[in-house]
Amino acid sequence: MDLSPELIIKTKNKLKLSNVSVAGKIWDKHRASAQKISEYYADAEEDGFARYAWRVKNCSKWLEFNLLDDDEGTVQLQLTDARFCRVRHCPVCQWRRSLMWKAKICKILPQIISDYPKHRWLFITLTLKNCDIKELRSTLNLINKSFKRLTELKIWRFKGWIKSVEVTRGQDGVSAHPHLHILAMAPPSYFSHGYITQAKWVDTWQQCLxxxxxxxxxxxxxxxxxxxxxxxxxxxxxxxxxVRPGSRR
Incomplete structure (x- = not known):
């Protein structure tokens, strides 16, 4: 694509990253979401939210890239400098943080698999009833404390695990649906002795909650x-x- 100064002047510096590279579409997507979050903060009545609104609004408005041409002649973006707001609920910062964690986990997983070749992996989702959005903070505290109780039980025999908290919108469009995703590494003996049935999982998680x-x-x-x-x-x-590198066998 022609990125001459004349083109930039003609478009009044309103070129979107997606006009430059296909990879720029995801930046435009998260920036649009950040703009909405900024407006929510601005409309909030609580003290201090105006500051968050300003920070999120200006997040990643300064981005510096190297433009790299691949073998197919497509322009690739290589981020070299940026100004992020670091507000917890900023979509841009959450996305960048997610990329960082993905890179870290994918880097160490091969070594873990090499060190424990006979261990098995389980993908676990733990839920609880939807809550009112105003009760989300206390509900998240509950689900995290409940998970801690679960990991302290004798039934929890996993060598290590990765846990994430996800909050989605309830089917009614109003309530919040918090739940946990866990990638757990089970010992080789898990499926022969120590196996947890579906009914046992439900019963144990209910007790922990x-x-x-x-x-x-x-x-x-x-x-x-x-x-x-x-x-x-x-x-x-x-x-x-x-991320918990467990010590149990």
Whole structure:
């Protein structure tokens, strides 16, 4: 694409990154989301949110790239400098943080697999009932404390795990649906003795939550021939995560 000064002047510096590179589309997408979050902060009545609104609004407005041509003649963007707001709920900063964690996890996983070749991997989703958005903070505290109780039980025999918190919108369009995604490394003996049935998972998670209903729990084993890295995008698409190199065998 022609990126001459004349073109930039003609477009009044309003070129989008997606006009320069296909990879720029994701930047434009997250910047648009950040603009909405900034407006939500600006409309909030709580003190201090105006400062967040300004920071998110100006997040990543300064980006410096090297333009690299690949073998097919397509322009690739290589980020060299940026100004991020680092507000926790900024979509741009969350996305960048997610990329950082994905890179770190994908870097160390091959060594873990090499060190523990006979261990198996489980993808676990733990849920609880939807909550009002105003109760989200206390509900997140509950689900994290409940998970801590779970890991302290004798039934939890995993060598290590990666945990992320995901919050989606409830089907009613108003409530919040917080839940946990966990990639856990099970010992070789898990499927012969120590296996946890679906009913046992539900019962144990209910006890840890200390609730009077049966929560939804989903557990699936990653096939032996599959690379656990295939689950990483699902676990780390949201950025509130914990990595625990467990010490149990």
């Amino acid at each position: 200390r609730v009077n209903y049966q929560p939804v729990v989903h557990v699936s084993a990653i096939a032996k021939h599959q690379d656990p890295k295939i689950i990483i995008p699902e676990i780390l698409k949201y950025q509130v995560i914990r």
